[in-house]
Amino acid sequence: MTEQLQAAPTVITPEQAQWVSQVFSTTADAVEQVIHGKRRVVELVIACVLADGHVLLEDVPGTGKTALARALGEVIQGTSSRVQFTPDLLPGDITGVTVFDQKAGAFEFHPGPIFANVVLADEINRASPKTQSALLEVMEEGRVTVDGTSHDVGSPFLVIATQNPVEQAGTYRLPEAQLDRFMAKTSIGYPDEAAMVRILQGDRRTRAPLAPVVTTAMITQAQDLVTRVHVSPLVADYAVRIVEATRRASEVRLGASVRGALALVRLASAWATAHGRHYVTPDDVRDLALPVLAHRLVLExxxxxxxxxxxxxxxxxxxxxxxxxxxxxx
Structure with missing residues (x-):
């Protein structure tokens, strides 16, 4: 199978779609050992990884947001970091800083926590707009620019940002430009009774790291295959009509952007391969329209x-x- 995937054609084959589906399900099964009873959320986050996107989780504290990010970094044999956003957080605390090395007689770049495969931006709306804007470039282009020099953060790269919908004191509302960088917005929510029992029975003060089930190289290869999924003109037109309808709705002041339409098709492509298909169906577009487009709308x-x-x-x-x-x- 590895040899077949290395010689990938322009359009993904059914066999390659099955391979991506296997990577997807294996990763989801592993993460679900920590996040019980939230299969849909876990799958949506992993689909965003395959679509090379980012996720915004709007949820109350203590629902497993940090555990989700850490578990995902562990099972893909990658790195994960957590940034607690506070009003005094500076852009350099995220991207890194350039420090003069007296011994070498030159400036040396010290990378910040953004240089990880999975980055948890916890309570992102508690930082100032200036600090929030430090994420704009890296979320769009996968690199940061410090003192005129660009630094790639590597691949795969996923930002999982969280915000508390209840406690709004001392917070800054995310600007539309920032929200538009997130491919999907969702919430974990509280587990059901059965899942809660499993969580309590398995509770330990220190959890052992999860064993890696895939590699970052496999995730990167799957991302490349997702870009080759077949999207028929009719399915693309369906996505466009949905996006245009958001701009004409009387309740909406600002509809979904072009980036939103692209995100919808990209995530639908990842969702198709996650379910073993080499083509996107209208159901893929319809099922993902809410998490992809809702946070991009500005209502009257x-x-x-x-x-x-x-x-x-x-x-x-x-x-x-x-x-x-x-x-x-x-």
Missing amino acids: PEAEFDGVTAGQVLGQILLDVAAPRENGTA
Whole structure:
């Protein structure tokens, strides 16, 4: 199988899609040893990894956000870091700083915690907008620029940012440009009763690291294959019609961007291969529209005052926009 994958054609083959699906399910099974009863969230985060995107988790404290990021870094045999965002956090605390080495007589770059495969930006909305903006370049281009010199953070690279929807004192609202960098927004939520029992039975003060089940090289290879998934013109048109409908909705002041449309198709491509298909179906687009597009919509003040949510607007759009009848096969 490895030899077949090395000579990948322009369009992904069914066999390669099955290989990506195996990588996906193996990774999800391993992470689920720590995050019990949240298979959908785990799969969505891993799909974002395969689509080379980032995730925003809006959740209350103590639901497993840090554990999810750490577990993902362990099972892909990669590195993980955690940055606690506070009002006094500076951009250099994230990206790194250049320090003069007196012995060498030259400036030396000291990388910050952003140089990891999985980065948890905890309570991102507690930092100032200036510090938040330090993530804009690295989330879009996979590199940071310090003192005029660019440094690649490596691949795979995933930012999992969190914000508390309840406690808003001392927080800064994420600007639209920052929100647009996140491929998907979701929440872990509280586990059900059965999962909670398993969590309590397996509780230990210090958890042993999870054994790696895939490598970062395999994840990078899977990311490349995802870009070759077949997206038929009708399926692409369906995604475009959904995005355009967000711009025409009366409750919306600012609809989904072009980046949002690209993110929807990219994540749908990853979702297709995660389920063993080498083509995207309309169902893939419809199932992922909410986590990909909802956080990109800016509602009219009157709609917000009336209690309308972006999720409700998108739900109605998905009912109104007719899906193509074909299944997207090549």
